[in-house]
Amino acid sequence: MSDTPDPELPRTQETLVLSAPGEExxxxxxxxxxxxxxxxxxxxxxxxxxxxxxxxxxxxxxxRLMICVIAGGNCLLEGPxxxxxxxxxxxxxxxIGGDFARIQFTPDLxxxxxxxxxxxxxxxxxxxxxxxxxxxxxxxxxxINRASPKVQSALLEVMAEKQVSxxxxxxxxxxxxxxxxxxxxxxxxxxxxxxxxxxxxxLMKIQLDYPxxxxxxxxxxxxxxxxxxxxxxxxxxxxxELRDLAAEAFVHDAVVDYxxxxxxxxxxxASFGLPEFTSQIAFGASPRATLGLISAARAFALMxxxxxVLPLDVFRVAGDVLRHxxxxxxEALANEVxxxxxxxxxxxxxxxxELTPGPITKSRAPSPADHADQPAAS
Numbered sequence: 001m002s003d004t005p006d007p008e009l010p011r012t013q014e015t016l017v018l019s020a021p022g023e024e025x026x027x028x029x030x031x032x033x034x035x036x037x038x039x040x041x042x043x044x045x046x047x048x049x050x051x052x053x054x055x056x057x058x059x060x061x062x063x064r065l066m067i068c069v070i071a072g073g074n075c076l077l078e079g080p081x082x083x084x085x086x087x088x089x090x091x092x093x094x095x096i097g098g099d100f101a102r103i104q105f106t107p108d109l110x111x112x113x114x115x116x117x118x119x120x121x122x123x124x125x126x127x128x129x130x131x132x133x134x135x136x137x138x139x140x141x142x143x144i145n146r147a148s149p150k151v152q153s154a155l156l157e158v159m160a161e162k163q164v165s166x167x168x169x170x171x172x173x174x175x176x177x178x179x180x181x182x183x184x185x186x187x188x189x190x191x192x193x194x195x196x197x198x199x200x201x202x203l204m205k206i207q208l209d210y211p212x213x214x215x216x217x218x219x220x221x222x223x224x225x226x227x228x229x230x231x232x233x234x235x236x237x238x239x240x241e242l243r244d245l246a247a248e249a250f251v252h253d254a255v256v257d258y259x260x261x262x263x264x265x266x267x268x269x270a271s272f273g274l275p276e277f278t279s280q281i282a283f284g285a286s287p288r289a290t291l292g293l294i295s296a297a298r299a300f301a302l303m304x305x306x307x308x309v310l311p312l313d314v315f316r317v318a319g320d321v322l323r324h325x326x327x328x329x330x331e332a333l334a335n336e337v338x339x340x341x342x343x344x345x346x347x348x349x350x351x352x353x354e355l356t357p358g359p360i361t362k363s364r365a366p367s368p369a370d371h372a373d374q375p376a377a378s
Contacts, residue, residue, distance in 0.1 A: 041305035047095050047233040054091045057215035064206050070246045070299035073203020074179040083208045085182040089140045097235040098137030105147035111154035118167045141181040145191045159201045203292050205324035249298040250308040254353035259293040265346045280332035285325040292321045311352040
């Protein structure tokens with residue numbers, strides 16, 4: 001979340017004037033709302049607090065996971081072993097409520113092991129469908145890059161369409177639904193890199209780094225003997241309400257245009273003053289990236305107590321949304337240019353619309369004196 005805390009929703013009494021070059025300014029004002037009697041921001045902060053009781057440090061990872069939960073997108077966690085990727089996913093699943101299933105991906109795993117299969121029953125002389133572990137609210141695909149490509153591709157339908165086809169019959173997964181996947185980037189033997197089409201299904205790819213010395217000392221004190229047990233804060237119903245509230249957040253056309261231009265800069269960098277990236281980006285981000293920017297920005301705005309999206313919200317989530325969607329050329333790999341460096345320069349180059357805070361002006365009903373000097377209609 002942003003460094004500067006936003007006011008609580010019930011107390012906010014200001015509008016924002018959104019303007020883009022050459023366009024008319026439009027005022028927007030937030031609408032107070034509640035989720036089962038609690039302000040959304042307070043409820044989300046309580047959920048984050050429960051997760052941070054168990055997971056020390058990695059605050060950005062935890063908040064990005066919560067964005068994916070609210071936005072309804074899947075999340076990929078990448079980092080060296082021992083950085084609490086699995087612990088964070090399991091703790092978050094407990095806090096947000098709903099059913100949870102952990103699938104340990106191995107080289108001998110089959111698609112039927114995660115999706116389900118048809119089983120012949122001799123007593124009935126017919127086939128019955130045995131649903132797999134993906135039929136739950138939160139699925140943790142642990143070390144997803146250890147499974148074969150056919151198993152990884154088996155998740156495409158359930159991640160994108162929230163359904164599974166078995167024996168010619170389509171089965172919908174419980175709602176709300178999210179896939180949290182982890183992978184280890186330091187190994188090259190016995191692993192299968194996720195194809196670009198699979199990575200594009202993830203709303204965010206979160207890259208983790210080692211904790212600081214102070215955080216590591218706190219890890220020893222807090223979880224060295226017994227890991228704290230988190231409490232459930234949300235439920236599937238409250239989780240679904242938060243998703244609906246985020247989807248209703250107001251997004252001005254100027255903010256949408258900003259997201260479109262960020263994605264377009266990955267495809268036509270020369271048009272945005274970055275000609276040096278033309279030979280380094282083989283394929284830019286797809287329109288799914290634009291949709292992801294807006295949905296993640298809406299969730300980020302709700303986490304900060306707002307029912308409208310600022311360009312800063314898009315800016316804050318852009319790195320995690322765009323990073324894994326760029327396909328770099330061999331020239332970029334030879335020059336040791338990574339996707340994060342390209343995204344950072346695009347964010348620094350593409351201009352954002354301006355925002356100006358202003359007070360709410362209340363209109364009054366017209367009085368007879370307003371029409372005293374007007375001639376009567378004939």
